[in-house]
Amino acid sequence: MATGISTVRHGLIGLVLFVSGFLLALIMISTSSVHGTDFIGSSPIKQYTQQRFLNKSEPVSSRQYKVQYNRLTNESTIMDHKILHNLTKIADDSDDKFLNVRVLCWVMTSPFTLLSKARHVKNTWGWRCDKTLYMSSVENSSFPSIGLNVTEGRDALWAKTKEAFKYIYKHHFDEADWFLKADDDTFLIVENLKYMLASQNSSDPIYFGHNFKTFVRQGYMSGGAGYVLSKEALDRFVNKALPNGDKCSASGSGAEDVELGKCLQNVGVVAGDSRDSLNRTRFLPFGLEYFLGSMPKNFWYWSYQKYPLKVGRECCSDYIITFHYVNPKEMYLLEFYIYKIRPASYHQNHYYLINGTKVKI
Known part of the structure; x- marks a missing residue:
């Protein structure tokens, strides 16, 4: 038994x-x-x-x-x-329609900084734009970068900027509604850019960035902080400003951001105010530490700055769009801080962008 x-x-x-x-x-x-x-x-x-x-x-x-x-x-x-x-695909919810804003990003780089700087842009924020182009004077098909018919050097940045926007207009104009230029040491939070642009109309002649007040009557946008042109602004720049020597400098030399500001002003493109509803800046021409309190009072920036700026925690928007002078190590740190770390009490849907496609964390 x-x-x-x-x-x-x-x-x-x-x-x-x-x-x-x-x-x-x-x-x-x-x-x-x-x-x-x-x-x-x-x-x-x-x-x-x-x-x-x-x-x-x-x-x-x-x-x-x-x-x-x-x-x-x-x-x-x-x-x-x-x-x-x-990653999990999500549907288009009513509160995240801003992610559907189409943005083409182009990065100012060179044969000398393609691997030392632009590579780290490509590995971090570069793949979040709907399309990203790397503009150099030498083509690199494996990266890839586009070889424009320009010389290299700081004095040639204006020539490269003109050729880059002409190339984009010719080959990619219908692929985006907004066109952003950044340096290869600029860090861009693409989602925050799209969030700001969602309340704007790309058919308006307007561009945004960090506003400086010198040299141009309506002001101009800092080149290092990045600036973004509406579809109409790009159309006017290529078809009305560049062909007319009275409206736009035909020289290849000059400060790229100042010269662009002059050209856009002369064809009726408005220098928009990119600050948030609390008048805090979103495009940063330097690292965040400068705006938190380490910027000397006699620094040149204060005489260029168009809008009043508070120093400290209220300097900058909760939805900062760009940082400038970011080294490769800092690129990966910013990427990790922004997209990986969350306080446990923070409850909200979080998304990644992959070439404009929304995916949920």
């Missing part, structure tokens, strides 16, 4: 273990289809991962994605958020 009971008991234990193992296997299969090949293969970012990183037609696992991305960028410290197995 005891032997029979023991046999039944062992049989039940074996059955429980079998069922448990079977359920565990189902869970693992289900999980892998969400985090691995099936998810990425059927998601809206499938084309992005295949074309930009792998150039293959089959679905891509998250491990393949990370390995291939690191191999192509030669960057072993890519942030974990670029592994797509933690």
